Amino acid sequence: MNSTLNLLIGLAMGLNLLALASGRLPSVIRAVAVQGMVLGVLPLLSEGHAHWLVWLVAAGTVVVKGFVIPNLLTRAMRAANIDREIEPFLGFVPSLLLGAAGTIAAVAGARALPLLPQHADTLLVPGALATVLTGLLLLIGRSKAILQVCGYLMLENGVYLFGLLLIESTPLLVESGILLDLTVGVFVIGIIVDRIQREFDTLDTRKLTVLRE
Template sequence: MNIWTNIFILGLVLTNFRLLATSRLGAVIQTTVFQAFALSAFMLTMAERPWPLLLLFLALLTLIVKGVILPWLLRKAMRETGVQREIEPIVGYNTSVITGMVLLGLSFMIFIPLKTSVSQESAFLLPAALFTTLTGLMIIISRKNALTQVVGYLVMENGVYAFGAALAVEEPLLVEMGVLLDVFVAVFVMGITVYQISREFDNIDTDRLSELKD
C-alpha cells in the first residue's frame, strides 16, 4: 500500500478525534480544512499515475469547496453571531472521545469480513470513512450550537465522500461532484439560517428553540 495513502487515512481519523475533543468553533472549522486536504490527497494517492485530468480537477474542486469556501462561510457565520465556543454540549468532551474510540473499533469490526473482497487501500479507508460518518452524526446529536451541528453535517458528508472514493466503480467522478454540489448548497443554506436565528433570538443554541411560545 502507498505509504502516503496510509498517512492521509490516519490524518482523517485523527481529525475526527480532534473534532470530538475541542469546544472552540475556530478549531472545529479549521479541522474540516484538514479533512478536505486529506480527502483531496488520498484520491490522488489511490489512483494510478499518470493522473487523469478529470481526477486532478475533482481533487482541486474538493479542496476549494470543502477547504476554502465552506470554512469561509462558517467563519463568517461565527463572526456574525459572535459565538466562539460550544459552552454546554449534551455529551461532554471526554465522553465524546471515549465514544469515538468505541465507534472506531466498531467500524473496523464491521469491515473485517470484507477485508478479503476489497483492495488493500479500501480495507483501511472503509472503516475510516464509516468512522468519519459516525463522528459527524455524533456531533450533530451531542452538540447544541447550530454552527457545530452544521460542521457535523459537513463531517458526515466527508465520510460519505470517502466511501465514494473507495467503492465507486461506474462514473465515480460524476457521483462525487454531485455530492459536492449538494453539500455546498446545504451548508450555504444552513449558514444563512444560523445567521437569521442569531439575529432574531440573539442565540444559536438549538435547545433554546424548545422554549419558543406563541
C-alpha cells in the first residue's frame, strides 16, 4: 500500500516542477487538475477501512479539484484571451531550480523529523512541504491572476497532504474543512479576477499598483 501511496505522491511532486517550468496557462491548469485528482484518491489508500465518509470526501475532492475549479479557470483564461505568462516576477528557470532544491530539502529534512512508524516510510511529509513551497513560488513569482490562483490551489494541496497525517485520529475532518474553505476561497478569488479583468482589461496583477482611493 505504501508503494502505491508513494508513487502517487511522487507524481504530485513531479507536477509541482512541471507547473513551475511552464509559462502556458493551460498546462499549469491541467497540472493542478491532475494533481488534485491524484491527491483526492489518497485517503482511500491511507484508510485501513473504506468508510462511506472516506469515499464521499475523496469523490468530492476529485470532482471539485479535478473538474469544477479547472473548468472555471479555463473559462476565465478564455474570457481574458490570454494563454501564456510573458513577464513573471520570478523567471521560469529560477523558479524550477528553487522548486527542485526545495523538493530535495523536503525529502532530506523529513527524515530528521520524529514521525510515527506508519508515516516514516511514506512521502506524505516531504510531498506536503514541496507542494506548499511550489504554491508559494507560483503565488509570489507569477504576475497573472490565474496562475496565482493555481499557486493557491497547490498551496492548499500541500496542506491537504499534511491533513492526511491525522486521518486516523480525526477521520477526514481536516480534509472536509479544507475542501470547503478551498471552494469558498476560489469563488472569492474568481470574483476578484473578474473585477480585475473588467477594470483593466487584463489579468496582470501589476496593474493593481495604480489603484488609488
